[in-house]
Amino acid sequence: MSESDAAKGAQAPIYPVILSGGAGTRLWPLSRPETPKQFLTLLGTSTMMQETVARTTGRAGFASPLVVSGERHVALVAQQIREAGSEPAAIFLEPEGRNTAGAIALAAYWLAERDGEALMLIMPSDHAIADIESFHGAIAAACPAARAGRLVTFGIRPTHAETGYGYIEVGDALADVPGVHRVAAFVEKPPLETARALIETGRHCWNGGIFLFSARAYVGELERLAPKVADACRSAMRAARDDGDYIRPDAVAFGACPSISIDYAIMEKTDTAVVVPVDMGWSDVGSWEALWMLKDRNGQDSICEGVAIDMDGRGNLVIVDGGPPVGTMGMRDCVIVSTAKGVLVMPRDRSADIRALAEAMLKRTDGN
Incomplete structure (x- = not known):
């Protein structure tokens, strides 16, 4: 990135990209396909979707959110975002669920046409974060790396040996970016004894599925490492219908997108992945x-x-x-x-x- 590009990127806002998918089975019968857990009041007085929106609403440097959801939940999504005191910059309606790599790509191609240096803060809509200030401290630490073209993931400091999460092995610190480390390895969800061993090393964090990167950086790595995902999502967005309230990617084009997570498609393959470890009272409330x-x-x-x-x-x-x-x-x-x-x-x-x-x-x- 040139100095002029870096200067432009430094002024670009951060777009929260909220992923609102899921079938609602892990908290059955309270959570169900028609009302998955992000639309429920499980903790406190707000729904998990509303809490996710509120984490960046009104904070300097953040744009209005981009939301990726499905047609089934469109009314709930729009209602809950507004109840949280925000107006979405765009709501993308997936014709069908194709996992996180494709969902993020829809927002990335839309944003890349408008401001490729703008950062995307990828947040699942159904996670709990107790310490919001620590979360924003981690975002601030991650911004220089993300603006320089890195794909940043946030590693959650583990509190116990957990078999339901993947792990990230934290590598060497970047010399010029405090708080940011190279990713040494991604570890699949382990059995209990392996999870205990990982915790004892002191070098492993939970993989919370929260990311920060520029639209341009994500699109570039997607086209290099997962071209089938890139081709399908680029075509789907080129033929998308925007009715003023919702953006509907072309169903035929998006149907060709492989169903694959961002971790498998990009993060485990790229040489630009870095991690910011953070202790912020995080849970995916997954059981x-x-x-x-x-x-x-x-x-x-x-x-x-x-x-x-x-x-x-x-x-x-x-x-x-x-x-x-x-x-x-x-x-x-x-x-x-x-x-x-x-x-x-x-x-x-x-x-x-x-x-x-x-x-x-x-x-x-x-x-x-």
Whole structure:
């Protein structure tokens, strides 16, 4: 990048790019395909989508958000962004879900035509971050590397050995950019003993799926490393329909896009990946066990919400939301969820297995 390009990039805003996909199975029956977890109030008083939007709204240097979603959730997306006090710069409606590499590419091609040096802050819409100031400190540390053409990922300082996340091995620090390190390796979701060993090294972070890079840098690496994704998304955006409220990429062109994550398509192959380790109270709230760990508990080390009584129990998560009242007696370390669409009862330590049950139940009930 030339000095003039760098000067231009230094003035370019950061566009939050909010990814709002997912089928809503891991928190079934509270979260469902028609209302996945980003549209639910799971922690605090706002939905997870609203909390994601609020992380950058009103902050200097940030543009209005770009949102990538599907037609099924379009009304919820628009409503919740506005309820969070923001107006989206654009909402892209994927004709079908093709994973994160393609979803990000839609926003990247749109932005590259307008300001290729503008930075894209990629954020899933359904993650929790407790320490927002630490998050913004990490973004500030990452900006010089991103403006210089690096693809930055944020590594979450681990609090325990977790088998549900991938890991990033943190390499040497960049000499000229404080707080930024080379990526030594990406590690697939490990078994428990391997996760414990990774934690003990002190060199590994969780892969939280949050990124910062310029539109131009992402498009360049996409075209070099994942040309089928690039070709499909570029064609889809060239033939996209913009009705003033939503941008609809061409369905036929986008249908040719391989379904692949940004990690597999780009981050594990590129030589421009760097990582900023950060401790910011992050969780993907990806299971009932994770939700139990995040919520305040009563004197029995349990959580009861709604019309529920947990008598002589301990370590339970009991939620009634539109379903019949729940009474438990002598239960230990269980999840009990009662909604109008379904009832779940299981040991808390089986949270990781919920997807298979949810998918079977959705088939049995035709998704209703």
